[in-house]
Amino acid sequence: MKSDKLIVLATLVLAALYWFATEQINEPLIGDPIGPKAIPRLLIIGLVIAAALLWLETLASRKTRAAAMAADNPQPVRRPFFILALLGGTLAYFFLFSWLGYAIATALYLYALMAIFNPGETWANALTSIGFSFGSYLAFTRLFGAQIPAGLLPF
């Protein structure tokens, strides 16, 4: 399976990077006999073993390739641009979080998402977005004493 081969490759790359980072850890002269590098080194071995086993699984599945073709990547990423847009929108929300404050940024973000995924319900979407954002802001700041950015809000 194509995705499994990519996972094997990604795992080996990760193992190499992790090994490089492990070697940068300072080893204290005194302390326990194992040291801070021991577990990371064992994990590198574990990563390589996992990659090898996955490779073997991929080879074994070749025999049933015809069946596998039908089942290959059973949950494909249906819309890669969709998830990227969602990611971009959420990042923009985080950028606005400190500047506009939690309540305003969240209300805008929620309304935008609801307008896309629950179209045609303008009033319900607007009331839910504003009600939830300001309600949760007041609940967390007043009831739980949490420090949430007020941003443009005076309270």
Added chain:
Amino acid sequence: METFNHIVNGLGVALMPINLWYTFVGVLIGTIVGILPGIGPSASIALLIPVTYGMDPASGLIMMAGVYYGTKYGGSTTAILIRTPGEAASVMTSIDGYEMARKGRAGAALAISAIGSFIAGTLGVVALTLFAVPLASTALKFGPAEYFTLMLFALTAVASLSGKSPAKGLLSTILGLMIATIGIDLQSGQQRFTAGIAEFQDGIGFIVVVVGMFALAEVFRGLEKIHSGTSDPAMRITGKLWITREEWRRSKGPIWRGSIMGFLIGILPGAGGTIASLLSYSTEKRLSKNPEEFGKGAIEGVAGPEAANNSDTAGAMVPLLTLGVPGGGATAVMMGAFIMHGVQPGPLLFQNRPDLVWGLINSMYIGNVMLLILNLPLIGIFVRLLYIPSGILYPLIIAISVLGTFAINGSMVELYLVLFFGVLGYIFDKVEIPIPPLVLSLVLAGIMEQSFRQALTLSDGNPVVFVSSGISATLVFMSAVSLALPFLIPRLKQVKPEQD
């Protein structure tokens, strides 16, 4: 006698008005979460942890446990009415439950599901009460080597049994352990993999990973599903919300068998409610005089699996409370919740905090009664939740995730990390890498590394310490077997037909 006194005192804790309230809130949220497809118990417990921060630990944990077993009740409702399990363990209920609903017996299917869940849930808690102390007393004899090998076994079992590919389960486990190595090493004081980012010195927060990988990733998948227009219409509740004498006669056996099977499977690491309900379904089909009715609306196919997946939750609490070793994703999140409240699950918990642990266990009896009331006469109200548009629900879950994560430390870095883990969880789902092994290893990694290093320090670096006692040698053997079996079984199956 001392244990009896602790149980009675625990009942007092569970019956305190504030704890009765939090039990109710927990099981109510659990029922709602169970009914809403997409959001599982792990995500909902994770989202609740920040909310319970200021609470008394007993109240907070009672509430989160309520969510955990409450989801099992609610999960059957969607399985029966829209053939979509509200949580994974209800998958078998959707087969015959939905067929019963199509034949106008939705009321009976919901009723037997609630009654079976109640009986099994209560029996499970009775067994938990009986098993807890003897097991905790045995675990007190464990040294660092035994603890390390016990956790090794839990990890290998979960890695092998989660998902279709044991190699991917192993990969997920190792990734969880790798994430846990980020931060200052407690024994040497050295920084590991912090990349100069101050927020990483205390390690990657457990909440950040769990909220991202369970809650946010589920929302991404849900929104994608709405975008591609694949949703099922909900069936109306039809027929009386009760069962006939004949249906009860047919359901009694499956409920008893399912309860016992579910509890025993719950104790084993990695197996979980889905396997329990699957085994119960296949057992009932095999024992039935009319196996051809299965898949066409057999009430035994609802009663047995529902009982199994409910008593599984009590079984899963046994290793968590007595050994401090969770056996799956949801109990791993529960363990994270314990630790965040400053409570370390394990054998010492029964000595140091008997009020808390027995208060929690006794609250489960009360919670099961509350759930029966919520899921029988009041089910009509909860079913309306199915009509809330997902396009409103999923964005709200993102906002709750953001607010809950930010409220803990006020860190923007953690918000970006939640998003990172959300995307990672979404990718894991697409390439079929199971998430529970990662979460479990993340929770256990700290204690596991500490036990590993303590054992080697005590033995002057001699690794034989891990096989020197009977318990640790057995656990190492079981770990090796649990890792090897998933690879060997398909080979053996291939060899057998060739010999035939």
